[in-house]
Amino acid sequence: MDMSQFHAAFFEESREGLAAMETGLLGMEAGSGDAETINVIFRAAHSIKGGAATFGFKHVTQLTHVLETLLDEARSGKRTLDVDSVGALLGSVDVLRDLLEVAEHGGNVDELALAHAHGALEAVLQGAPPAAAAAKTAAPAADALPQHWQVTFKPHPSLFMSGNDPLRIVRELAELGPLTVEMSDETLPKFGEFDPLQAYLSWRIQVPGTVKRALVADAFAWVEDECDLTIEGVGQQAAPPAAPAPVEAAAPAAAAPAAAGTPAGQRASDADGSIRIATSKIDALINLVGELVITQSMLRQRTEGLDPGQFESLLTGIDQLTRNTRDLQEAVMSVRMLPVDFAFSRFPRMVRDLAGRLGKKVKLRTFGEATELDKGMIEKIVDPLVHLVRNAIDHGLEMPDERNASGKDETGTITLSAQHQGGHILIEITDDGRGMNRERILSKAREKGLPMPENPTDGQIWDLVFAPGFSTADALTDLSGRGVGMDVVKKNILSLGGAVEIRSAAGKGSTISIRLPLTLAxxxxxxxxxxxxxxxxxxxxxxxxxxxxxxxxxxxxxxxxxxxxxxxxxxxxxxxxxxxxxxxxxxxxxxxxxxxxxxxxxxxxxxxxxxxxxxxxxxxxxxxxxxxxxxxxxxxxxxxxxxxxxxxxxxxxxxxxxxxx
Structure with a gap:
């Protein structure tokens, strides 16, 4: 079988999995994570690992294997993920994203970044002490290990119907160590008693006792509800002197419900009747509906002069066609509509990293994430939003000591919001920082010879920041001071048929409002x-x-x-x-x-x-x-x-x- 035909689905699902991991890790770092969050992160990593192993993407498989080990200790209660641990995991997510890009489009693997990610995870595994909860977890004697794990695995019929492959699970186990695998015939009835709708295959597998039981159980994490499974330790052997006594992991937790818009946290069979469709097919459908709209309009125009009494049935049919065409057009257009959260979801990580680089404390709030916008519009508005959020953190928010001195909370707040207004969508980026300096902007504008009214209003002054090359930064950094960005932001927004407006108050902060049409079609x-x-x-x-x-x-x-x-x-x-x-x-x-x-x-x-x-x-x-x-x-x-x-x-x-x- 040509497995490459499944690559596109794997890469798309893997990116969704990485997004789910990143969201969960940021939530944990902010103190809002719980056991369910860890479970969602683990399952996303495990799914990526399984797919990568199937397609032979060894770098992805190896990195997710180490990442899985750390996550497994966290979800079984043996380790608490502190700031350093979360940082290492987030770094691994970045490297995995790059590895997937190389696997999909070709290119060279960044060996240095990959080695750094491996090293960071290994350092956490070796250096961070287990959580206190680990002491309460049942464990075999410190000087004894099972000689091997005896695994009995019998799939249910539903496992095959959901598309899972039992042999893939066996191959994944083989990565942990040498296996002894045999088919079991204990449950086979006589030939004449076979039920054509039942599954009778079952395996007996021996895994070396040096492998952690949790890693053996993880291979079955996605099918644990669709099989009969037992994992038992057999015999004893002396523990290696340099290794700590293994602690048996708790049974994997039940699948945690993923947050809205986080499909990596749930099985495909749990999806709400959804399927993946290539954007090109949707665009082709929209074009066909557009042609239908044009044809309907032509028919209506050609029949406008007909006698209503003589052609009553025809005109009634044209009216019905008009209504149906309008409903069809709205339904097809809604297929391309996505929640604006697809754009907002990338900002928590960006805000975290940027705040760390600048030495600022920043909290991000989002509202209206479910507001829907055309997919093409979302893709084109992301870059302008990135510029504006970066500017809000870099230029708008003060340093913690400056905020304390002015009576503010040392943690600044960036707010992203979206809402419908008539036939448009309004997106606003608000900060509670120092606000814009009217005199400073005027001074810079005069230096550059920018035209301006004799007695400009605040709005006219704020608009000067959109002039090409305009910047009020004193120092040139990798984030600001080059005068590139705000003019491009406005140009891109205008090219979408939108408008942008700035409101600001000294000492209170600024708000940038973007008004966009709902669709480009x-x-x-x-x-x-x-x-x-x-x-x-x-x-x-x-x-x-x-x-x-x-x-x-x-x-x-x-x-x-x-x-x-x-x-x-x-x-x-x-x-x-x-x-x-x-x-x-x-x-x-x-x-x-x-x-x-x-x-x-x-x-x-x-x-x-x-x-x-x-x-x-x-x-x-x-x-x-x-x-x-x-x-x-x-x-x-x-x-x-x-x-x-x-x-x-x-x-x-x-x-x-x-x-x-």
Whole structure:
């Protein structure tokens, strides 16, 4: 059998297992761990080890074997995991993640990091004393060990049905030492009495007594409820002089229920009817539904002029098709929706490590982790969130002595929250640190010659930190001071159709709010006409529409046209000229245009159009993958009559207008 076909599932499940281990270990370090947490961590490690052994990933197998030993002592009560132990385990998780990356994509194993992880675990195993609870655990005499462990193993039918392989378990035992294996026929009935729905295979296995009983039991940890199993010590032998007397481990605890979103802590058979589907298949399904939406829209448009009395059945069917199509579209789109916890879950570890490097004490709080967002959106928002959380810890939070001096708790707090607001999701990163220094930012902005209003508001000043190359750090470090990051953060958020805003108060902290659309596949848009062509303006950029009088349109020295919008003038872009279209009939007549005022990157812009046609949801098509990138265009969609409409990129138009000005 070609085992490589199962690699993808193994790597995905292993990464989920590592995430579960990391979450559990961080909880233990924070004092919130318990026996169930240790059991979840152990089972995740054991699952990774079993899969790695099956596929021949020896480095992963060897490291998880040592890691398992330490975890087994912890879950059996023989060892308390202190800060050093948790640190060694977290380091091993990092190395395992790299080893899985090498196993999946190729490359060289970092032998130094691997050796360091092994050494750290071995040091904990050799140096940390057992917990006091170990004294209460039953143990054989200090000078006696069993000659071998006699294992009797009889699988239940359910073990085979769940996909487990008894021979894999035997092979895993063989890694512990030389085995004596034989089939047992004690339970076999006469041939005519065989039940075709029953399983009769059973094994008798002898394992050397030098192997800890707990390690023997661990090989059966995943199938202990699906087999008849006994492990008995047979005979006695003298204990090796350099080795401490082995202590028999307690029976493995029952499977602990994993935290929500931690599938590594539960058996696959316990999953809530879930299956793994490649993202490409979901995207293909979404594209097909998008085509169906377009076809439904075309049918509805073609039947609008029919006599309702004569074609009642047809029109009723079209209405039913419209409702069903909308429901199908929402159902399919929900398949790509994931809880935002998929982004939040990586921050506890990052905050812990960063706080340690900076010598700060930091507590992370998260709210709204179950709030759902499109998978593609989550993947693209992670990097901006990483930048913002790092900045909040590095720039926002004070050192413990400074916080004490100002009457604050020496432990700073970073809060990540997510919530739905209308058709958007709002993500906020809040710190209770020193807040932004208004005068310091103004001073740095003047040094760099950044443009600013004469009497800027706080919001306008905070926005200066998004300028390219802007930084208020006095010293250059590996974390800050290079002036790279915040401008990229804003650019990435805007590219997702989102917006970012900063609120800050001196001595109290800062909050950065990010507003995002729920999905990148569906767009709420306004259709506008430019001559015979139809364009779509994203609704989240539209502020208002108006028809200015001739006196409200001025031309400045560089031929840039400005339109008066109440007490302000904003640049006006002739979209017909921008997209290379011929002069429209309205322009030829000299009629006044309609101005659609949009806002992007904090700048307002008036788009000159001939008519407003309406608004609706559109299925976005990637123009680059089908044609090429077009300036001023972010994508395309197909209208109900089958025509292609381009989606206006207000951000690039705004940038071009500023360069022209």
């Amino acid at each position: 569906i767009l709420d848009g306004m259709t506008v006409a430019i001559g015979d062509e139809v364009f779509v303006v994203p609704l989240n950029t539209v502020i208002e529409s108006l028809q200015p009088a001739a006196a409200d349109v001025r031309t400045v020295a560089n031929k840039t046209r400005m339109v008066r919008v109440r007490d302000d003038y904003v640049p006006m872009v002739d979209l017909a000229s921008e997209y290379g279209l011929p002069q429209t009939a309205r322009q030829a007549r000299g009629d006044a245009p309609i101005a659609v005022v949009v806002e992007s990157e904090g700048k307002r812009l008036a788009l000159e159009v001939d008519d407003l046609l309406g608004q609706q949801q559109f299925v976005i098509k990637n123009l680059e993958s089908h044609y090429r990138r077009v300036p001023g265009v972010s994508g395309a969609t197909i209208l109900g009559d089958g025509r292609v409409a381009l989606i206006i990129d207000a951000s690039s138009l705004s940038h071009a207008s500023r360069l022209a000005a």
